[in-house]
Amino acid sequence: MSFQTRQYHEVVYHTSSVLENKQIFHGFSTRLGGVSGGRFASLNFRASGPEPDDRANVQENYRRFCAALGADPAGLVLSKQVHEDTVRHVTGADRGKYFIVPADYTADALVTDEPGLSLMVFSADCIILLLHDPVTRSIGAVHAGWRGTALDLPAKTVREMGRLFGAKPENIRIAIGAGIGPCCFETHGDVPDAMRAAFGGGAEDYIKPRGAKWTVDLKAINAWRLREAGAAAERIDVCPLCTACRPDLYWSHRITGDRRGVQGALIGLPEDLR
Numbered sequence: 001m002s003f004q005t006r007q008y009h010e011v012v013y014h015t016s017s018v019l020e021n022k023q024i025f026h027g028f029s030t031r032l033g034g035v036s037g038g039r040f041a042s043l044n045f046r047a048s049g050p051e052p053d054d055r056a057n058v059q060e061n062y063r064r065f066c067a068a069l070g071a072d073p074a075g076l077v078l079s080k081q082v083h084e085d086t087v088r089h090v091t092g093a094d095r096g097k098y099f100i101v102p103a104d105y106t107a108d109a110l111v112t113d114e115p116g117l118s119l120m121v122f123s124a125d126c127i128i129l130l131l132h133d134p135v136t137r138s139i140g141a142v143h144a145g146w147r148g149t150a151l152d153l154p155a156k157t158v159r160e161m162g163r164l165f166g167a168k169p170e171n172i173r174i175a176i177g178a179g180i181g182p183c184c185f186e187t188h189g190d191v192p193d194a195m196r197a198a199f200g201g202g203a204e205d206y207i208k209p210r211g212a213k214w215t216v217d218l219k220a221i222n223a224w225r226l227r228e229a230g231a232a233a234e235r236i237d238v239c240p241l242c243t244a245c246r247p248d249l250y251w252s253h254r255i256t257g258d259r260r261g262v263q264g265a266l267i268g269l270p271e272d273l274r
Contacts, residue, residue, distance in 0.1 A: 008068035016175035044261030118268030155229035169230030181242035
């Protein structure tokens with residue numbers, strides 16, 4: 001298993017070998033290949049926040065990323081992410097929500113088995129995951145910061161794919177994208193305490209003291225929790241890159257605060273899969 005860096009015209013993105021399958025298309029964006037300028041340069045998907053990016057530029061960035069992956073922008077389904085543990089079952093009625101048409105829901109994880117839909121989540125340090133079960137032809141996209149990790153959201157998404165679509169955890173293929181690593185995720189005691197409260201002593205392997213603070217390996221915690229939920233270790237691929245270490249490739253909230261863009265992860269089911 002490995003992550004590969006690919007390029008389509010100017011757009012630079014990553015794919016995971018664990019998700020390579022004709023049933024789906026997928027990709028994890030970098031900040032390279034869009035039309036936004038300044039601190040949003042260049043493939044930014046965020047049109048809100050302090051002094052927001054130009055919406056027309058953001059829309060063009062979506063179109064470019066979709067073209068790179070072979071996705072129809074009209075089939076995109078996005079979400080307002082709120083660091084909670086809602087898993088939304090996406091249907092055709094959600095087609096275009098938060099991209100073309102308004103939506104009235106919040107969710108940090110999206111799942112579907114309907115062809116023609118593409119699910120997309122966003123990050124500027126948080127952990128983003130893409131999931132695919134080739135047996136039931138179902139997919140998921142998850143945004144898990146430290147709060148979502150403590151809420152066990154990725155593992156909950158696996159369980160929801162089982163409840164909704166009959167997916168067996170051992171069949172689900174999972175790619176964990178670039179996110180802040182333990183090299184840079186230095187925290188006070190609140191984050192380690194949340195992990196210990198959620199997962200008991202098993203969390204200790206992923207928490208290390210650093211002076212008066214702690215480092216926490218969020219990607220490794222999520223991979224562990226996914227294995228505990230029944231996912232096969234050989235079907236979990238983890239990108240080693242840290243978003244805070246690589247400002248040339250990613251935006252990082254830890255480095256720049258809220259004055260920045262976001263990268264995204266997209267997974268979709270082709271319309272002709274029906």
